[in-house]
Amino acid sequence: MSTDPLASGPFALLSRRGFLMGTALVAVAPSLALAAEDPYANSPFRKINDAEWRVRLLPASYEVLRHEDTERPGSSPLLNEHRKGTFACLGCGLPIFKSEWKFESGTGWPSFYTAIPGALAKKMDLAIGVPRTEYHCAQCLGHHGHVFPDGPKPTGLRYCNNGVALKFIPA
Known part of the structure; x- marks a missing residue:
């Protein structure tokens, strides 16, 4: 049995690296949206x-x-x-x-x-x-x-x- 909380539930298909990269993109998204505004x-x-x-x-x-x-x-x-x-x-x-x-x-x-x-x-x-x-x-x-x-x-x-x-x- 795995103790990794990402190994089951809605994140079961997401690797740790994928999860961390996705989290980083979510954190940067507001800055990128501001830069795109005219x-x-x-x-x-x-x-x-x-x-x-x-x-x-x-x-x-x-x-x-x-x-x-x-x-x-x-x-x-x-x-x-x-x-x-x-x-x-x-x-x-x-x-x-x-x-x-x-x-x-x-x-x-x-x-x-x-x-x-x-x-x-x-x-x-x-x-x-x-x-x-x-x-x-x-x-x-x-x-x-x-x-x-x-x-x-x-x-x-x-x-x-x-x-x-x-x-x-x-x-």
């Missing part, structure tokens, strides 16, 4: 085709905003932008961050501890095999960067933004 399905900017975006944007901005590329760290002139004003999406002009929310993160990208409510849409990003929260402009869907839980008070968040995806509007 939070931008209703955006009016979906009507702008790729060729039009290519004409509207400089090559580096096009690659970041439309194809989720990343600029080289330390290459953005906005790293040294310290005037009072607003940082807006380069793709559509939507205001995203206020200058007083910018901080020096030491990462090589403009960083902010919060964003203007409703300006960003977020989704799960599994591109490097590790779940990260990616954010896009809520209006034109342009990729801006990722948000991490290692920022300063009061939020503890770090919105790590590609500088080529932003334009600065002085106050």
Whole structure:
């Protein structure tokens, strides 16, 4: 008589390895479902085709905003932008961050501890095999960067933004 609880009942035909692999898939399924959701399905900017975006944007901005590329760290002139004003999406002009929310993160990208409510849409990003929260402009869907839980008070968040995806509007 077997003492293996999986040897009888509804799991009799399932091996221990099969059971463990199935359990792991069930645990990962919610993350995969989140990654598959399209939070931008209703955006009016979906009507702008790729060729039009290519004409509207400089090559580096096009690659970041439309194809989720990343600029080289330390290459953005906005790293040294310290005037009072607003940082807006380069793709559509939507205001995203206020200058007083910018901080020096030491990462090589403009960083902010919060964003203007409703300006960003977020989704799960599994591109490097590790779940990260990616954010896009809520209006034109342009990729801006990722948000991490290692920022300063009061939020503890770090919105790590590609500088080529932003334009600065002085106050």
